[in-house]
Amino acid sequence: MxxxxxxxxxxxxxxxxxxxxxxxxxxxxxxxxxxxxxxxxxxxxxxxxxxxxxxxxxxxxxxxxxxxxxxxxxxxxxxxxxxxxxxxxxxxxxxxxxxxxxxxxxxxxxxxxxxxxxxxxxxxxxxxxxxxxxxxxxxxxxxxxxxxxxxxxxxxxxxxxxxxxxxxxxxxxxxxxxxxxxxxxxxxxxxxxxxxxxxxxxxxxxxxxxxxxxxxxxxxxxxxxxxxxxxxxxxxxxxREIEAPEGVPAKSGIYGNQYTSREHACQISVPETWTMTKGELVGQSMLVMQNKAGGASAVLMTFDAPMGVSAKEVLDGSIQQAATRMSATALSSGTATLGNLTGVSARLRIDAEGAEVLQDMIVAVSDDIVYVVTLTALAAAWDLFAPDFQEIRDSFVSWR
Missing domain, CATH: 3.10.620.30 (C8orf32 fold)
Incomplete structure (x- = not known):
């Protein structure tokens, strides 16, 4: 067809x-x-x-x-x-x-x-x-x-x-x-x-x-x-033009500890003790967020949604891809919030050269846009960074 x-x-x-x-x-x-x-x-x-x-x-x-x-x-x-x-x-x-x-x-x-x-x-x-x-x-x-x-x-x-x-x-x-x-x-x-x-x-x-x-x-x-x-x-x-809320920068980019994507109608922020940089993985642009002292990171990826896609389908596909690149096991999954959106999430346990790493993967779909946020830290330090991770998740906003 x-x-x-x-x-x-x-x-x-x-x-x-x-x-x-x-x-x-x-x-x-x-x-x-x-x-x-x-x-x-x-x-x-x-x-x-x-x-x-x-x-x-x-x-x-x-x-x-x-x-x-x-x-x-x-x-x-x-x-x-x-x-x-x-x-x-x-x-x-x-x-x-x-x-x-x-x-x-x-x-x-x-x-x-x-x-x-x-x-x-x-x-x-x-x-x-x-x-x-x-x-x-x-x-x-x-x-x-x-x-x-x-x-x-x-x-x-x-x-x-x-x-x-x-x-x-x-x-x-x-x-x-x-x-x-x-x-x-x-x-x-x-x-x-x-x-x-x-x-x-x-x-x-x-x-x-x-x-x-x-x-x-x-x-x-x-x-x-x-x-x-x-x-x-x-x-x-x-x-159709998507009107951004008042005060949103006119152009996409990193402004201090806040990132704005006009194309994908969203913003996300990090704590003062974190940094933001733009990166790329297999041709897909992403926002990389890292704790300045090390030990924890987060990534935001945004892309156009295929017809009829659901957040769960994207999450399942992302977990499968992760399993092909590294030793990853899904520990739990369920409904989750990403700022003002409701989506799904899964927690993965990753064996990184003998070190146990935990990663939360959150996916939300708003109309024709998919948002994926991953939060990663050593298992032993997860509780230490949990407040920062929650702040990052809560800061996310989509006006799609």
Whole structure:
């Protein structure tokens, strides 16, 4: 499900609020394509003598509040096929129906109900690559999947409470590459796009729609054509600016005992008895913090979050990487705070040439940014540096 290498690198694609995209394709079945939705409109179409088509679309984030426009259940006859059961979408599966009813509760506003079900779906599934397409009951039990599974389960949940929904096929930009993607549209007095995999009620402007369908059944050829027959070019894009709190330096850098990252929207400080320097590990920049007398250190790493990543996934991957570089054993793990964020942490015991070293690894994810802080000291001196470590953790702030 890859759409090809992009023509421009974009550090934070989820921040795109508007874009113009040129889509070049051939072979799409007549009538199968649909390049418009509540956020995407066609501004030009052409076809050359070789039968190659080109469509230029404008995309803008749609943050319209549709509260009060429609109420449950939606019973319009022309929407009946978007409420039904298919091989993959099963709103009549009892556990799914019960879950949907519990999430929605006594809410009868369609837009608010969609918000609740979107949050539930986004949090319920752990993002994981799969080699096959699962049905909603399997997804509900497995609690894992990629964008396809998010879309199938979300369609089942919404239909279970009487909200018409359909599947959408297209592409999402990873920052360097167009990836085949699936999401949903729900009917709230009109069809609107929502992306459960990203938890977006108002999807960003680097999500490009190519087609939609009520279900996956009978759409295998369409999917194959959509995900293999298109070339996309970003003509222009505007990213949302992240406003920093008052008093934050205008540029990223180290200012005394405080470090500011404007790009990754965060600050962290160290005690007066510590130093800060910028470093690099395997091409990844980092902030290195060290006690002036030695014996303890801390590191801050920040990077763009892959689609659907969770703090736990990053933590597990980081522990595995640490185990390949040194003799490291995880002693404990659980929920943790990193300044104003909640994430996960693990304590590692490391054998460093006969010396026992302890390391706390804390990971937090805020929207499209991952923050990783490690705190390291000799086991024998850990209690001595514990107050400094806590001060460093408490000083962290993200305004993402």
């Amino acid at each position: 890859v759409g090809g290498r992009g023509n421009v690198e974009i550090p934070h694609p989820l921040r795109a609020i508007s874009s113009q995209i040129t889509i070049t394709f051939d072979g799409l079945p007549y009538g199968a394509s649909s390049f418009t939705d509540n956020r995407q409109r066609v501004i030009s179409e052409s076809i050359n003598e070789d039968g190659v088509s080109q469509v230029v679309v404008d995309i803008s984030v749609d943050t319209t509040d549709r509260t009060g426009r429609a109420f449950l259940p939606v019973t319009d006859e022309h929407l009946k096929e978007y409420l039904g059961t298919s091989r993959h979408i099963t709103p009549d599966y009892e556990p799914i129906k019960e879950a949907a009813m519990k999430v929605v509760g006594d809410e009868n506003d369609v837009y608010r109900a969609v918000e609740k079900l979107l949050v539930f779906t986004h949090n319920y599934i752990d993002y994981a690559l799969t080699l096959e397409i699962f049905s909603a009951p399997d997804i509900f039990e497995r609690k894992q999947g990629r964008c396809t599974e998010y879309a199938i389960l979300f369609a089942s949940l919404t239909r279970a409470v009487g909200i018409p929904s359909r599947l959408v096929f297209g592409f999402r930009y990873s920052g360097t590459t167009w990836m085949g993607h699936m999401w949903n549209e729900v009917y709230v007095d009109e069809w609107i796009a929502v992306d459960a995999a990203q938890g977006q009620m108002a999807p960003d402007a680097l999500l490009v729609k190519v087609a939609h369908a009520p279900s996956l059944t009978g759409e295998e050829n369409l999917q194959a054509t959509v995900f293999t027959g298109h070339r996309l070019n970003i003509d222009s894009v505007t990213l």
